[in-house]
Amino acid sequence: MSESEKKNYSYYVEQKTLDVTDRPRKFLQAFAAVLEHGSYGVALDTYTRVSAKCARCSSSCQLYEATEDVRDIPCQRSELLLKVYRRYFTRSGLMKARLFGGFTLTDEYLDTMAEEYYRCTACRRCKSTCPIGIDHGLVTHLARWLLAEIDVIPKALVVATREQLEGVGNTSAITVPGLKDTCEFLEEELEEEYGIAAKFPIDVEDAEYVFFPAVSDYLLEPDTLMGNAAVMHVTGASWTIGTGNFDGIDYGLFYSDRMMESIVNNVVDEVHRVRGKKVLVGECGHATRSAWYIPTFGGEKPPEVINCLQYAYQALKDGKIPLSNRKIEERVTYHDPCNIARAGRITEEPREILKMICTDFVEMTPNRAENYCCGGGGGTVSIDEIREFRTTLMGKRKADQIRATGAKYVVSPCANCKKQLKEVCEDNGLDEVDVVGLHDLLLKVIDFSDFQIDKDESSEEGETDTPAEMQEAAVNNPTETESGIDSE
Amino acid sequence: MEALIEWARGPFFWAALTFMVLGLLRHLAITLWDIFRVLRRAGDKNMPYKQIATNTVKWLFPIDKVGNRFVLSMTSVCFHIAVILVPIFLAGHIALWKRGTSLSWPALPNLASDILTIIAVISAVAIVIQRSMAKASRGLSRFQDYALPLIIAIPFATGFLVMHPQWNPFPFNVMFLLHVVSANVVLILVPLTKISHCVLLPLTQLVSEVAWHFPENAGSKVGVALGKEGEPI
Ligand code: SF4
Ligand code: SF4
Numbered sequence: 001m002s003e004s005e006k007k008n009y010s011y012y013v014e015q016k017t018l019d020v021t022d023r024p025r026k027f028l029q030a031f032a033a034v035l036e037h038g039s040y041g042v043a044l045d046t047y048t049r050v051s052a053k054c055a056r057c058s059s060s061c062q063l064y065e066a067t068e069d070v071r072d073i074p075c076q077r078s079e080l081l082l083k084v085y086r087r088y089f090t091r092s093g094l095m096k097a098r099l100f101g102g103f104t105l106t107d108e109y110l111d112t113m114a115e116e117y118y119r120c121t122a123c124r125r126c127k128s129t130c131p132i133g134i135d136h137g138l139v140t141h142l143a144r145w146l147l148a149e150i151d152v153i154p155k156a157l158v159v160a161t162r163e164q165l166e167g168v169g170n171t172s173a174i175t176v177p178g179l180k181d182t183c184e185f186l187e188e189e190l191e192e193e194y195g196i197a198a199k200f201p202i203d204v205e206d207a208e209y210v211f212f213p214a215v216s217d218y219l220l221e222p223d224t225l226m227g228n229a230a231v232m233h234v235t236g237a238s239w240t241i242g243t244g245n246f247d248g249i250d251y252g253l254f255y256s257d258r259m260m261e262s263i264v265n266n267v268v269d270e271v272h273r274v275r276g277k278k279v280l281v282g283e284c285g286h287a288t289r290s291a292w293y294i295p296t297f298g299g300e301k302p303p304e305v306i307n308c309l310q311y312a313y314q315a316l317k318d319g320k321i322p323l324s325n326r327k328i329e330e331r332v333t334y335h336d337p338c339n340i341a342r343a344g345r346i347t348e349e350p351r352e353i354l355k356m357i358c359t360d361f362v363e364m365t366p367n368r369a370e371n372y373c374c375g376g377g378g379g380t381v382s383i384d385e386i387r388e389f390r391t392t393l394m395g396k397r398k399a400d401q402i403r404a405t406g407a408k409y410v411v412s413p414c415a416n417c418k419k420q421l422k423e424v425c426e427d428n429g430l431d432e433v434d435v436v437g438l439h440d441l442l443l444k445v446i447d448f449s450d451f452q453i454d455k456d457e458s459s460e461e462g463e464t465d466t467p468a469e470m471q472e473a474a475v476n477n478p479t480e481t482e483s484g485i486d487s488e
Numbered sequence: 489m490e491a492l493i494e495w496a497r498g499p500f501f502w503a504a505l506t507f508m509v510l511g512l513l514r515h516l517a518i519t520l521w522d523i524f525r526v527l528r529r530a531g532d533k534n535m536p537y538k539q540i541a542t543n544t545v546k547w548l549f550p551i552d553k554v555g556n557r558f559v560l561s562m563t564s565v566c567f568h569i570a571v572i573l574v575p576i577f578l579a580g581h582i583a584l585w586k587r588g589t590s591l592s593w594p595a596l597p598n599l600a601s602d603i604l605t606i607i608a609v610i611s612a613v614a615i616v617i618q619r620s621m622a623k624a625s626r627g628l629s630r631f632q633d634y635a636l637p638l639i640i641a642i643p644f645a646t647g648f649l650v651m652h653p654q655w656n657p658f659p660f661n662v663m664f665l666l667h668v669v670s671a672n673v674v675l676i677l678v679p680l681t682k683i684s685h686c687v688l689l690p691l692t693q694l695v696s697e698v699a700w701h702f703p704e705n706a707g708s709k710v711g712v713a714l715g716k717e718g719e720p721i
Binding site for chain 2: 029030033034036037038039040041042043045046049050051052053054055056058059060064068070073075076079127129131132133134135138149158161162165166252256257258259260261262293295296297299343344
């Protein structure tokens, strides 16, 4: 870690960050460009006019609840950027500055912003308690982008993004042979443990679904991926993993719309390359929210987007996933990933699934759109050096919530939430708790009796034996490909 | 004195009122235009309008929101109800409008106006006290956050004394002048301060949503504008 230094921040940055000169001018230049080409101006303008400073938002932010430090009040943090906006981009601010001098953007001020905007996970919980509807997640999102334009980016985020856009092609630097090996291994596991010939179809053209999980799942979450493959297998879906791009992760969402746009476009390009129809996002909150930006960035005829929870729920509802009588008996609770739940877009599907497969499902309170962030949102979970901050201050609320449920399993369909929640449990004495994905549990209760390998082989003529041939057979067989699963 | 009062309730009042109306219209026009501009350029024009409408109505009539910090919320709700109703529906005000413009509308009973006026004054003071007592709001507060409720309370307090000369220890004329002038000052302050939320509040939820609807190539255009296209990460 010789080239990186913490300097004024609690996270590591690259040497490049420390070498930038003339930062206030560059920051303002970037600000001007973003206001010109982006959609943020209307929000900043409105917020500066009406911000009531009533402090209601303080009671909804888990960080302020833990620290009770004024700097952690959502409105206080947002004011840091609004102050710059008011001074440099509103007529009254410019006039006031000319007449009375006053606030000037300095290097120190930028460093304060750099610190403060990474103390917010952009979870957007506080928006719902603000009478004005000020979206501090939006302000944090924008402030981080502007900071990124003067190269203030946590090293963990920029390194991964570089790997994805300029390196191997994904944030975990998994090579194509590595991917294939992993998939083969997972197929063998599925065969050995469950007796099924579920495949991870690679580069199959014209598939209905092109799969984009958080790529880290290939390293860390074999059960989730096996669950995904099992669901696709029993529902007879036509799906594929493209070797050109198989990473749903998009750290652009956390620090730069420029990066986000490129990453989203790469997903779309890969879908077009393999002539797929829809993007199937794996268990990942921010990957899903980024994919929802496909209609924004994805050009003409953008592919439809469906999250694997929506897919699995619809399939269960349609009776396409046979369940065994054996349900999960340990107590299970569900953590809503902010990126899919805050706007209320995916909250019921996972619950319905869990109710079908568990005997003892309990809710955390509050939940759904009002959930508390895991404490590692906004990419902060990837910043290992701030673990203590994440798990004790940011994650304290979540730990209390989990403890109150008395659950054995905390289910969260998100790679980031899972990593953070595991650390939260470790650091808060919740050693008995297991943090798992939803497909991990689903996998345990699918009734595979009609899908056993020997049965398949004996009932079908002209048996296929390579994954590609099997997939082709599936694609060519209309009764199997018409999954009838709707993305809504 | 008479001339001064005439000036305050005549030209000064009309100037203040016009300033407020034009100022608020300007806020509205700018905000609506900005919303329209974002929507026109948005890559994804699908908006959760129903959700936005629900949130907007919920905050315009925050019945289910008062549970969060109950005392402060109730104070604030009382304050808002009083300061909106009394100036518009006070019988005396309506009579003046009728004389000047022949416009008229139903008035509040005088007793209700009296009670609401007292509520306005007490809740304004209570808001300031609560603001200064709670750590979070104290930390956030600017000068205007303390000053505005008190400034708004002045026309209410003076108006009450004008209506009830038996409790007014000062000369009637002085009180009347103070009432009209302070009311005019409040009108002028409306578009210049956070009070402009009185017209912008119906739009703020929409604003917070549209801001997430980026133009199609916003990212790359910013890259080009900054000369960063093709620059390594
Ligand atoms: S962490 Fe969440 S609740 Fe706290 S300020 Fe940031 S967006 Fe708001
Ligand atoms: S609730 Fe809204 S207006 Fe009140 S302090 Fe927070 S952000 Fe500002």
